[in-house]
Amino acid sequence: MVNTVRIKRRASGNPGAPGVLENAELAFNEVEDVLYYGKGNGGSGGSATNVIAIGGSGAYSTLAGNQTISGAKTLTGQLLAAGAGAVTVPSVSQGSNDTSAANTAWVRSYAQPVAATLTALSALGSNGIVVKTAAGAVAARQIEAAAGRLTIANADGIAANPLLDLATVGTAGTYSKLTTDAYGRVVAGGIARLDELAAPTAPVALNGFRLTGLADPVNAQDAATKNYVDLTVQGLDPKQSVRAATTGPVTLSGTQTIDGVALVAGDRVLVKNQANASQNGIYIVASGAWTRAADMDVWSEFVSAYFFVEMGTVNAEMGFICTADAGGTLGSSAVNFVQFNGAGQVVAGDGLGKNGNSLFVTGTANRIVASGTGVDIATTYAGQTSINTLGTIGTGTWNATIIGLAYGGTGANLSGASDGTIFKKNGSALVPATPGTDFLNSTSTIDGGVF
Structure with a gap:
């Protein structure tokens, strides 16, 4: 009968070496197909010092199939043929020896992020300025500006460098008054008027030139014109003209017709014929109650005031002067006006004309x-x-009426009388005399009469 020698073995369970072997004792782990050998006798109770793997398909690398290799291994040649199988390694901590094999997770965790960005760049379908918009994402951009604020050439930078310039918002020129927008750009220009300038803080010299076209002063510190000064020296206070002047008493309210002039609200009118002379003066017409004009609403403005009337059947072109004296009281002192000139009174009669x-x-x-x-x-x-x-x-032919006796004429048409006819006066005309009655003829009898 054949003898069978069986060694220590593990048919199921966990892979790995047995916990204890005697020196030179063998053990085979069928789970991983590895043969183990007890080496040395320095173990507990004289057992093997080390248990080492000495054989079995699981104890070495194969050229086919999947394997799990534990422990540190140094490879001096190609691990796998190109395109054949895969090598699985445990995780490697940061800082591990750079000759260690790294698994996929470790490689991905330390991969440069620019790789994804480069992938996005390669997929970009347009050219020009490119910006990163997120991890692994890029987009084409171009320089833009709000409408009307900047002009941009080569905004995408493809043909040349982008060129920015200020947008045109005005017209080139020389101005003394400028208008800017919220961005500080000049949007309008013009010539500043004197009334738009800041008030001077020092005396202003006119370099020997005159101020012309001035209005008469109103307030105490207004500049006075030469005409105003001349009139003041003469004792006259000129006022703005009035549209019409009264010819009799009127009601000081409402629009009405005065001296043939239909007055409307806002017209200046001279009231000079009121029964109560203290009511006389220059008024401003209104739909309601009239008010005195601003240049004649205090007593001092009545003294020597003069002005012209613009329109009217009677008063047109006439000038009037107020005879009020200083010291009166407006509303109680009498106010009278007299004609100052006759520019509007002189008219051209029959056979005459007028020019100024x-x-x-x-x-x-x-x-x-x-x-x-x-x-x-x-x-x-x-x-x-x-x-x-x-x-x-x-020479000529008489075509006028008959000349009377009083002017040396005959008072009658004598063209039908016979030649040699003798005429006598009969009232206002000459008539033919009767022969023998009015004068002697050839048949007349001279009688000496009786006594």
Whole structure:
């Protein structure tokens, strides 16, 4: 009969070496297919000092199939053929020897993040300026600006460097007044008026030139014109003209017609004919109660005030002066106005014309002429050449009415009388005398009469 020698073995359970072997004792772990040997006798009770793997398919690397290799291994050649199988290694902590094999998790944890960014770059479908928008993500960008604020050339940087410039918001020129927007850009320019300038903080010299076109002063510190000063020296206080002036008492309220002028709210009107003379003055027309004009609403403004009337049937173009004296009280002291000039009173009568302050004769064409030396009959007038310097009519036909006896005429048309007819006066005209009655003829009898 054949003898069978069986060694220590493990058919199931865990992989790994037995806990104790005697010196030279063998043990096979069928779970991992590894043969173990007890080496030495320095163990407890004379047991083996070490238990080492000495054989079995699980004790060495194979060229096919999957294996789990434990312990540190040094590889001096190619581990796997290209494209065949995989090597699984345990996790390696940071700082491990750089000759150790690293598993996939370790490699990924230490992979440079730029790899994902490079992948995103390779997938980008446009050119130009590129920015990273997130981990592993990029996007194409271009330089932009709010409309109307900047102009941008080569915004994507492809053709050339981007070029930024200020947008045009105005017109080039020289200005003394500028308007800027919220970004400090000049959006408008103009020439500043004097009333738009800041008030001076020192005397202002005009370099020997005059101020012209000034209005008359109103307030105490206003500049005075030469005309105003001249009038003040003369004792006159000029006022703004009025549209119309009264010709009789009026109601001091509502719009109405005065001296032929239909007044509207806001018109200035001279009231000079009130029964209560203290009510006279310059008023501003209103739909309700009238108010005194601002330049004649205190007594001192009435003294020597004068002004002109613009319109009216009676008062047009007339100037009036107030005769009020200083020291009066407005509302109780009488206020009177007298005509200051007659510019509007003088009118051209029949046969005359008027041009400003000049009156002139309006002669009839080809009859009367007026010159600098006088008025004369036109030389072109029909019959003028037949009248001598003494006024004797030498030629022509009489076309006027019959001249009466009082002016050396006959008072009658005698053209039908016979030649040699004797005439006598009969009232206002001459009539033919009766022969033998009014004068002696050939048949007359001279009688000495009786006694």
